Amino acid sequence: MAYGAVGIRVRPAASARRGLRLPAALAASTAVSAGALAMLLAGPESALAACAVTSNPNSVTCAANTTTTNTTNTDAATASSSDRTQLFTVNGAVTATVNNGVTVGGDGLVIQSNQAGSAVTFTNNGAVVR
Secondary structure, eight states, X not given: OOTTOOOOOOOOOHHHHTTOOXXXXXXXXXXXXXXXXXXXXXXXXXXXXXXXXXTXXXXXXXXXXXXXXXXXXXXXXXXXXXXXEEEEOSSSOEEEEEOTTOEEEETOOEEEEOSTTOOEEEEESSEEOO
């Protein structure tokens, strides 16, 4: 080799050295990627989870991780709610629970009653973050 010259040795790709054809290697990698995506989408902690809300009795139960939006659900109009504010105007006392290991995130969670003399009881066994 002459002074200043650079020698470059080109090796075939690992798949070619193992005897795999490119389409077979591509198909295998696509299958693995699709499998990983399916596991992520089918996970039990879905981003679409919501809190269960009832009226009469007034209750809110968050049993799965939930991402809330800065909106209001009044008197359990939406039984599966991801609204930040759960507002009760009728039917007395309100109980709310975030279950153990559950995180309510996004815009957080507000449990509210505008009924005179009605109590709001909130049990947070998980985490409410904003």
